[in-house]
Amino acid sequence: MALGTNHSTTTTQAVFIPEIWSDDVIAAYKSNLVIANLVTKLNHSGKKGDTIHIPKPTRGSASSKAASTQVTLIANTESEVQISIDKHYEYSKLIEDIVAVQGLNSMRGFYTDDAGYALAKQVDTDLFALVEGLQGGSAGGGYAACVIGGDGSTLYDDAANTNAGNGSTLTDAGIRKMIQTLDDADVPMSERYIVIPPVEKKTLTGIARFTEQAFTGEVSGGNTIRNGKVGDMYGVEAFVSTNCPTETADDTTTQYRVGMMFHKSALVHAEQMGVRSQTQYKQEYLGDLFTTDTIYGVGELRDDAGIGFVVPV
Secondary structure, three states: OOOOOOOOOOOOHHHOOOHHHHHHHHHHHHHOOHHHHHEEEOOOOOOOOOEEEEEEOOOOOOOOOOOOOOOOOOOOOEEEEEOOOOEEEEEEEEHHHHHHHHOOOHHHHHHHHHHHHHHHHHHHHHHHHHHHHHHHHHHHHHHHOOOOOOOOEEEOOOOHHHHHHOOOOHHHHHHHHHHHHHHOOOOOOOEEEEEOOOHHHHOOOOOHHOOHHHHHHOOOOOHHHHEEEEEEEEEEEEEEOOOEEEEOOOOOOOOEEEEEEEEOOOOOEEEEEEEEEEOOOOOOOOEEEEEEEEEEEEEEOOOOHEEHHHEEE
């Protein structure tokens, strides 16, 4: 007797194939990362321990050598940076059989993309939180060490202007001043980035020297007026992130967004376990449990290699 054609295939049983889930989640995770793709990356996969010790040697200086004298010995007491691997985040869904049977095939695509986005957003959020500690600031102490976008040098004060704060829109002069701050600290010229909120993309695309062909030198439709892209500014590549932190002034109503200009050596993302996806059938629920998780740590490597700035929403 013929068994019919109602076979279980890789299409009908897709929710039970973890490799497909994993590949899709990893792809979505990588495509949604912003800051984590720009900072120093430490691959700690497969290694034990909850703390990474990174040597932080002090730069030496040259000494004048006089005839018939001993050379000048350099004997610095070197320090280190400790990165705690203390973050474990997960994204889980229980997909009951009735949903798997009746749901559209696009359901898996949505959940894998959503899982990747959620984990990527969390990693970027944790890296963004470190902006408070750059330029001598204190982590968790607010944005007092950040500058305002308008001039790139005045420190942000959430009690200024009758507690309305003093954040201001990015200007060409402000950008150049922040670049000078990095230059004065001997930060390498290459691999510098600026991450801005969407509101500042609107601002920058209205500044002629960042858009018009006369300044950018781009032809054949390559300038910002035609394609809407913000490329690099004086060698600093620009990225837009909706995940830029929101800061509320002391009046509890005026809000600002926080961006960051930095070199990749400013921050570090240490990944002990990359994005992992698992599925398990739960008979008591007649459904498939899908979980994606990652273990990592973030930290500041070089305090003077980055600077935060505060702009209006």
